[in-house]
Amino acid sequence: MKGMYSFIEGLSRKEVMEIKACTQCRECLRYCPVQEVTGNVSISPAEKIRCYREFINSTAGLKGWILGKDIDRRLLEEFTRAVFECTTCGVCGEVCPVGIDTQRLWPMLRRKMVKRGLGPIGSQAQMPGVIEETGNPYNQPPEERYRRWFPEDVEISDKAEVAYYAGCTGAYQAQPMVRSDVLVLKAISKPFTMLDAKDEVCCGFPLFITGQHELLEGLVKRLVDAYREKGVKELVCSCPCCVNMMVKDWPYYYGKELPFRILHITQYVVRALKEGCFRINREIKERVIYHDPCYLSRGVNVISEPRDVLRAIPGLELLEFEHCGRMSRCCGAGGAARKVFHDNATAMARLTIDEAIEKGADRLVLSCPACYEKVNEAMNDYHRKIPIVDIMELLVEAI
Amino acid sequence: MLIVLFTYIVLVAAYIKGISNIILLFGLKKEAPLLRSKTDVSGAELLLATAADVIFLRRLFRINKILWIGEFLFHITFIIVVLAHLRYIIHPLPRWWSHLVCAGKYAGLLMPFVLLYILVVRISIDYKKYISKGNLLLIVLLILLSGSGVLMRFVMRPDIIAVKGFVIGIFTFQWTHLPDSILFVFHYLLALLLVLYLPSHILTAPFVMAEARKRQP
Known part of the structure; x- marks a missing residue:
């Protein structure tokens, strides 16, 4: 194995420093949702870092130079499984006493395992081919992207300063969400544009998160140039994973700063509310609980805006999960692991459902299409149920 | 003579280990500018905030106050x-150093109790099964090291002149006889083990904390 591909090649100084900075205190284990449902310490954040540090030390460090130790393939396979079983929710990094950026580190380590031919796992391996062919990871026809959910009475401008990106999961798997997004944008009464269905391709997040980065540059350039040609100054999106990818990684793959700003839809709505662009007319007398998506709260720090939207609805009582904001617990949908490690994901989603019910919420408010899909699915064959609603769906009810 | 030789081996190994880590880290490419965390905080503010994070272990305080008490006291002591301990290497000592030696006496007395407290906290709370072997070994090593130090300071004092002569002899290559104290030999060997075992986070954690500051407002 030694010399085949260095364990540090392709990693930045920051990432290797993070691997070396882990104190093995294991505070993260108390918060890791995968630990909560599996109890398997060998796939814990601290153990993954310890393992990878061993790989580095055995091949690139002093020990490696002197002893030239090979890495056991079985160990590599176990590590690969552990790093792909993670939901990349990043709560481990949030509670890390050193502050390791694990939400970023895990995808980079996944990438290393992909380069070694050990990952990705299961159906994730088909993603690049499927995205290249259809523009989305769900192998759905591109022309169907908007057809099943787009409201008939909404007009899209050919060119506008504001654009809306629906995202693949919303468009194909969580259609009430994206439909409500568009209805809210209509209510705001500012012109907005969208790309044609065949041009609105995947933002690249599923490829990034599974360590398959080859197509990213092409996808990002195609999307950014298309929005630039439409004169877009602000790109609005409701999917936290897409927003995270756009904010953090699009500039890198585009090669320079983006010619427009990225906004999560709740940020756009809060601003519109402040500017008086639309009014909330109806009262909703309910107790709702809001679940912070990992890539929205820990990813891009959008925490207060969804709450501002909910508080603007008269009659609504907002409850909070025990772990909320930057500390929120993953619903199991993250990291492209929900299809491969289905039981883990379902168990995590059920923890969210249970807590929402125990807190006495009438409805569980979500703001991520992956959470929406996973929590909905987890209620199948489960004795406890709670109605779920997307934050924009709820807002549409109140407008 | 064997112990002197072992000392040099340990010091050279630790030096090479440290240097190879630095070469490894600084030989790597920096994070691409377009990927770096953006922050509105000025460089000076970031430096101060990171210094506070490092000195007061603020991130640990946020998530586990019971463990923080122990860890903070341990790092300070x-x-x-x-x-x-530098008094065994520096000669002649400045006059004010005696205050530091006095503080060291009480810090040293406190240290084994603090370490025992950390050990008890870590093995008794809900995630007790999660204490890593590496961490356990380090805590036990530190308990033995500090415990033997306390015994030497308060119970079985070795010949301090002989100790200083021995340590200075190591650094000046003018070797003298090992002090006639089993406890000192035990303490000294454990200290050498600690030098070999020093965790890499001592070098890297402050940089990681600075990055975290940019990312987590």
């Missing part, structure tokens, strides 16, 4: 004790 450890630094004082290490500084006080």
